[in-house]
Amino acid sequence: KNQVEQSPQSLIILEGKNCTLQCNYTVSPFSNLRWYKQDTGRGPVSLTIMTFSENTKSNGRYTATLDADTKQSSLHITASQLSDSASYICVVPRGSNYQLIWGAGTKLIIKP
C-alpha cells in the first residue's frame, strides 16, 4: 500500500534550537519526495523536491536528506525562528502520477 508516515506528530522546541522531522514512505515506484510547509489557514509552500539520486538538499535553514534504500527522509531545521511554527508535510507522488500521497504532517511549535 502506498503510504507516507511522519514523526513526530507534533513537536515543541525553543527558539534558536534545531530539530529534525522524519518521513518514511512505501510509495512505489518512486520518483521524488517533497517537503512542504503549511501555516494554519494558508496553502502549502514547497521547501524542497528531492529526486532519487539526491541525498541532501538545503534551502536556507532547511536541510532535507533522502535515503532511497531505506525509504526514509528527514527535514532538519537549524536555528529555529518563531516563524517556523507550522505543519511540515512530506509528500511523495505515485511514480510519475500527479496524484500525491501526503503524510499527516508534523506540527511544529517554536516557543520564545
Add this chain to the structure above:
Amino acid sequence: GAGVSQSPRYKVAKRGQDVALRCDPISGHVSLFWYQQALGQGPEFLTYFQNEAQLDKSGLPSDRFFAERPEGSVSTLKIQRTQQEDSAVYLCASSGTDRNTGELFFGEGSRLTVL
C-alpha cells in the same frame, strides 16, 4: 499574477446551495490541480487540467462536483447542492511543466463551510 490566487477565501453556504470557487493560476502555468483538504488532513486530489483539457477527474467525490478551465487559464470548481460533508478547504495549485512532476505552487485556498 505573482502567485496562485483563489477566491473567495471564505464561503458559507446553506445546505443545498450551489457554490463556485475560482482559481487564477500563475501566468503561463500549463498544469492546474484542485485538492480538497479536510481539517487536520492532507489535501486529497480532486482533478487535473493540462491547459483547457481536464485529463483526470477521478478524485471528484460525486457528480455534484464539476470543474472547468475553458481558456486554459482561470479555473472554476463548482459544487452543486452542497452538503455538510463538503465543508473543507479547497486548494488550487499550478505547475509550469506539462509533465505534472514539477513543483506545485498552491493558492491560499477557499474555506467552504456548509451549514
